[in-house]
Amino acid sequence: MKKILVLLGASLALVACKEQEETIRSAGPQLPSKLYSYVWNRSQPTFTGNSWLRNVRITDEKATLGRVLFYDKALSVNNVTSCGSCHMQSKGFGDGKALSEGFLFNETPRHSMHIVNTGANSRFFWDGRSVILKDQVLLPISNHIEMGLEDENLLIAKVDAIDYYDDLFEEAYGNGLVTKERIAEALASFVGSIVSYNTKFDQVERGVDRFTALEEKGKDLFNNKYNCASCHGGKNFNAEWGETAFSNIGLDAEDTDEGLNGRFKVPNLRNVMVSAPYMHDGRFSTIEEVLNHYSSGLKQNANLDWRLRQFDPTGMNISPDEKEALIAFLHTLTDYDLLSDPKYSDPF
Ligand code: HEC
Ligand code: HEC
Structure with a gap:
């Protein structure tokens, strides 16, 4: 009961505070009058050090502009995506x-x-074709399938013509001038601010929570017996550096998609339980299918990673109990704060 009261109190306070904070800008996005904080503080693990961060200094104003750009359909040629x-x-x-x-x-x-x-990325996209986030974020806008705004001048003119961007550029950059570089930096600031550090896994690392026996077993299988961590390593469960971040996991005997010389990026497994389907072509709709692949579906692809060649030719033979444990562990990588934090939400 006490817990319910506390929760009720907290949500009432939140509603009141939200009402106070939210001001509607003329027919545009709803933004809080006091900016959300996007700059990482020292208590958060930073997961950085890579090239893109040297080019972008996140400020709350730039990330706020970036949030609006990120959700604004006006950035596509026909205002659809x-x-x-x-x-x-x-x-x-x-x-x-x-x-x-x-x-x-x-x-x-x-x-x-x-x-x-x-x-924590050294390269972007499944084939790693982009190295710097500030360059990467413009590619979907001009991409002929994704957003179709191929003409940079048209992009600038479109953004320039929208009223609510005047103040946003002014606040982020000191004047309202719209440039391609500023759009890129603002988008990169927002995308770069999407930082996960408060999963159950992190809380256990910090000593404020404990794994269940099943989760603990899953972690052990992940790190030791099946050594998933040899590819999905570190706190991001990915491979961080250069081309070693790419592997072929034998999805097919022969690939139809070339990737990076027959290999694909090792995806970060944070939030993996909410981001099905899986793999570069989305072929598996459930995590069970992914584990069945590692267990008994490996194909002898010429590029198959050496870390997977050590197993039985078709896979790791993971038992049903072990699959259950691995899934329990993967659930601890979901960051519920990140999935519901209003600062990352659609402001329109
Ligand atoms: C129509 C769907 C679509 C739209 C719209 C779209 N994306 Fe993507 N995004 C994708 C796909 C598909 C990939 C993987 C592409 C590949 O690997 O070839 C991707 C990859 C990415 C990545 C790489 C992540 C990583 O870990 O390597 C980032 C970052 C990203 N998109 C940001 C953006 C931004 C910023 C925008 C808006 C300017 C955007 N995307 C618009 C579909 C989309
Ligand atoms: C040899 C390196 C390697 C090993 C070992 C490995 N993985 Fe992967 N994993 C990858 C790569 C690369 C991909 C993406 C493959 C693709 O799309 O072509 C991937 C994809 C995944 C995905 C899908 C993620 C997504 O966002 O689509 C999951 C889940 C996953 N692996 C879990 C595991 C588990 C659990 C283990 C251990 C049983 C494991 N992996 C072992 C390299 C590896």
Whole structure:
């Protein structure tokens, strides 16, 4: 009962505070009058050090501008898609589809990636073709399937013509001038601020929570017996550096998608339980299918990673109990704060 009262009190306070904070700007996005904080504080693990951060200093004003740009369909040529169409907060910034629909409802050739802790990325996209986040964020806008705004001058003119951007650029940059560089930096600031550090896994690391026996068993299988961590390593469960971040896991004997010389990016497994379907082509709709692949579905692809070649030719033979434990562990990587934090939500 006490717990319920506390919760009720807290949510009432939140509503009151929200009412006070939210002011509606003329027919545009709803933004809080006191900016949300996007700059990382020292108590958060930073997951950084990579090239893109040296080019972008996140400020709350730039990230706020970036949030509006991220969700603004005006950034597509026919006002149909925004970044948020294919990167939804509730799905860990993935979109829940095997392949995404672009501005003309054509399908993207690959599955949308769930965005998290991009500061820990050394390369972007399944094939790693982009190295710097500030460059990467402009590519979907001009992409002929995703948003279709191929002419940079048209992008600048469109944004420039929208009233609510006057103040947002002014606040972020000291004047209202709209440039491609500023759009890129603001988007990168918002995307770069999508930082996960408060999963159950993190809380256990910090000593404020404990794994159940099943989760603990899953962690042990993940790190030791099946050594998933040899690829999905560190606090981001990915491979952080350069081309070693890419592997072939034998999805097919012969690939139809070349990736990076027959290999694909090792995805960060934070929020993986809310970001199905899986793999670069979204072929698996459940986590069970993913584990069945590792267990008994490996194909002898010429590029198959050496870390997987050590197992039985078709896979790891993971028992049903072990699968259950691995799934319990993967659930501890969901960051509920990130999935519901209003600062990352759609302001329109
Ligand atoms: C129509 C769907 C769609 C739209 C719209 C879209 N994306 Fe994506 N996004 C994707 C797909 C698909 C991929 C993977 C593409 C690939 O690997 O070839 C991706 C990959 C990414 C990545 C790489 C993540 C990583 O870990 O490597 C980032 C960052 C990203 N998108 C940000 C954005 C931003 C910013 C926008 C808006 C300017 C945007 N996306 C618009 C579908 C979309
Ligand atoms: C040899 C490196 C390697 C090992 C070992 C490995 N993975 Fe992966 N994992 C990858 C790569 C690379 C992908 C993406 C493959 C693709 O899309 O072509 C991936 C994809 C995944 C995905 C899908 C994520 C998404 O967002 O689509 C999950 C879940 C996953 N792995 C879990 C595991 C588990 C659990 C283990 C251990 C049983 C494991 N992996 C072992 C490299 C590895």
